Amino acid sequence: MSRHQAVRNLDYQNELDDYEGYSEEEDELSPEDRALMEQGKAAVREALANQASKVTTTQIEEALWHYYYDVDKTVAYLISKFIDPPKKTPKAVLESNAGKKQVDTAGKKGKKKTDSSADGVANGVGALKIEDAPLPKSKNLDVLSEFHNSKSKKTASFVVVGHVDAGKSTMMGRLLLDLGVVEQRTVDKLRQEADKIGKKSFALAWVLDQRTEERSRGVTIDIATNRFETDTTLFTILDAPGHQDFIPNMIAGASQADFAILVIDASTGAFESGLKGQTREHSLLIRSMGVSRIIVAVNKLDTVGWSVERFNEIKNQVSGFLSATGFQAKNISFVPLSGLHGDNLVRRSSDSAASWYTGATLVEELENSEPSARALAKPLRMTIAEVFRTQQSPLSIAGRLDAGSLQMGDAILVQPSGEKAYIKSLQVDEAPADWAVAGQNAALHLSNIDPIHVRVGDIICDPAKPINCLDTFTLKALAFDFLMPMQVDVHRGRLHVAGRIEVITGLLDKVTGAVTKKKPKIVKPASVARIVVKLESKVPLEAGQRVVLRSGGQTVAAGLLE
Numbered sequence: 001m002s003r004h005q006a007v008r009n010l011d012y013q014n015e016l017d018d019y020e021g022y023s024e025e026e027d028e029l030s031p032e033d034r035a036l037m038e039q040g041k042a043a044v045r046e047a048l049a050n051q052a053s054k055v056t057t058t059q060i061e062e063a064l065w066h067y068y069y070d071v072d073k074t075v076a077y078l079i080s081k082f083i084d085p086p087k088k089t090p091k092a093v094l095e096s097n098a099g100k101k102q103v104d105t106a107g108k109k110g111k112k113k114t115d116s117s118a119d120g121v122a123n124g125v126g127a128l129k130i131e132d133a134p135l136p137k138s139k140n141l142d143v144l145s146e147f148h149n150s151k152s153k154k155t156a157s158f159v160v161v162g163h164v165d166a167g168k169s170t171m172m173g174r175l176l177l178d179l180g181v182v183e184q185r186t187v188d189k190l191r192q193e194a195d196k197i198g199k200k201s202f203a204l205a206w207v208l209d210q211r212t213e214e215r216s217r218g219v220t221i222d223i224a225t226n227r228f229e230t231d232t233t234l235f236t237i238l239d240a241p242g243h244q245d246f247i248p249n250m251i252a253g254a255s256q257a258d259f260a261i262l263v264i265d266a267s268t269g270a271f272e273s274g275l276k277g278q279t280r281e282h283s284l285l286i287r288s289m290g291v292s293r294i295i296v297a298v299n300k301l302d303t304v305g306w307s308v309e310r311f312n313e314i315k316n317q318v319s320g321f322l323s324a325t326g327f328q329a330k331n332i333s334f335v336p337l338s339g340l341h342g343d344n345l346v347r348r349s350s351d352s353a354a355s356w357y358t359g360a361t362l363v364e365e366l367e368n369s370e371p372s373a374r375a376l377a378k379p380l381r382m383t384i385a386e387v388f389r390t391q392q393s394p395l396s397i398a399g400r401l402d403a404g405s406l407q408m409g410d411a412i413l414v415q416p417s418g419e420k421a422y423i424k425s426l427q428v429d430e431a432p433a434d435w436a437v438a439g440q441n442a443a444l445h446l447s448n449i450d451p452i453h454v455r456v457g458d459i460i461c462d463p464a465k466p467i468n469c470l471d472t473f474t475l476k477a478l479a480f481d482f483l484m485p486m487q488v489d490v491h492r493g494r495l496h497v498a499g500r501i502e503v504i505t506g507l508l509d510k511v512t513g514a515v516t517k518k519k520p521k522i523v524k525p526a527s528v529a530r531i532v533v534k535l536e537s538k539v540p541l542e543a544g545q546r547v548v549l550r551s552g553g554q555t556v557a558a559g560l561l562e
């Protein structure tokens, strides 16, 4: 396993322990950074002339690190802090180290600053606390105004779901090919490779897989997704494997999606077995995760001679169960297509047998879909989807901002560890940026934090308005199966934690939410109940979040935290 892959998989502590690439030696600067540091130190000492003895080497190094070796900024900072400090000492500059944990400000992967604190105390100056440390490159932007004034395209994420082999990957591969994101020769090469192992028909599906592979080897900051843009919108495709074993991945994908494409295999017998399989569960799950807009791609119509009767039969049945699942008719669209041949995907089908369809193509339906409202003015919440290292930082994270905004230089809080960090730099949709807002996918390059405190599924928030960590919560849950006091796995996006339904406080009326029965012993499938769940550990959770409860590999309920 490459180092990069290993860091990307830092889901669990034991994996971190296994990660042999992470060692104290790595706290050392790279040779290039070391050279910059030495040059910077000499220049700073020269600039401070005979005042330099008032500042410790560690303080100079820390400041140089924070200002990216910018000597002028470093000198200005050192003068204001140590040589010509303000009369009133800011509360956080001096910190007695008597028994207190020192906060590392060197940005070198959280190396314990025993040397620097000793240094600081000897000089009567305590180590810098994060609140007071210089903000690297902070521009103090009014992010919401910047966002409203920006001419950037609308962004939207969608999850692709459906039964195994319904043709999800082939469809997305074809989409990327027809939109020019992937070149024809790449597909031709994949087709040759696929042919060698007798899987020629999977060439287009491999487009997605190959791209994911590439990402996991490189340093790209993606969240295991693919992107494409149309004239109006920048789209992110969230992959969702059809197989039952991967439902937790699907929950994670759906939790970041504005809308969903449900792929149905129209070929004889396949639609019917799909209905018995994952089609229903996926639809119920995505609706429970808050996705309200769904585009049904009735795929493989080439295999049934573009039969309009078959399309209508599927449309009627699927509309029925989607309505029963809670999707409003106005939010459901159907597109007859062939992912393999690219009919009605980006371009209209040229097959005369398909001429009965004059509606929108899949891409047109996507463009007509309005992304969910962004919680721009709410406190910052970003769920970490990936943890990795890049050239910019030994610790980078990626994910979608669920709420609020952030900018370069901000201090952030990671929950549940409660550790703070700085945003050294960031990228939005793979391009360097100064800020990011709710709904965007961002990669943040962090300093001042040890990777040990950061895991996939954790939440990034504003230290002034943190999300709390809970081990007990009340859920208004829709039961998919029988519920009673029992062990469950609680899934929220990429986070999952073991827990137990402790108490069922009442059955609720589905429409009004009024209690119809107090303390029932059991909840029947399709009923709504208020339940109290106790977790094995504290995790960041708050009212309004959606969670899914699973037991024995099956989804048993989903609901909203109260």
Ligand SMILES: Nc1nc2c(ncn2[C@@H]2O[C@H](COP(=O)(O)OP(=O)(O)OP(=O)(O)O)[C@@H](O)[C@H]2O)c(=O)[nH]1
Pocket: 162, 163, 164, 165, 166, 167, 168, 169, 170, 171, 201, 202, 205, 241, 242, 243, 299, 300, 301, 302, 303, 337, 338, 339, 340, 341
């Ligand atoms: N005839 C025909 N075959 C298709 C079409 N779309 C996909 N297929 C075939 O269906 C098979 C499965 O396609 P995939 O794209 O791998 O299906 P999937 O839904 O991504 O599968 P999982 O990821 O395993 O759930 C492949 O052999 C494809 O070539 C289509 O529109 N027409």
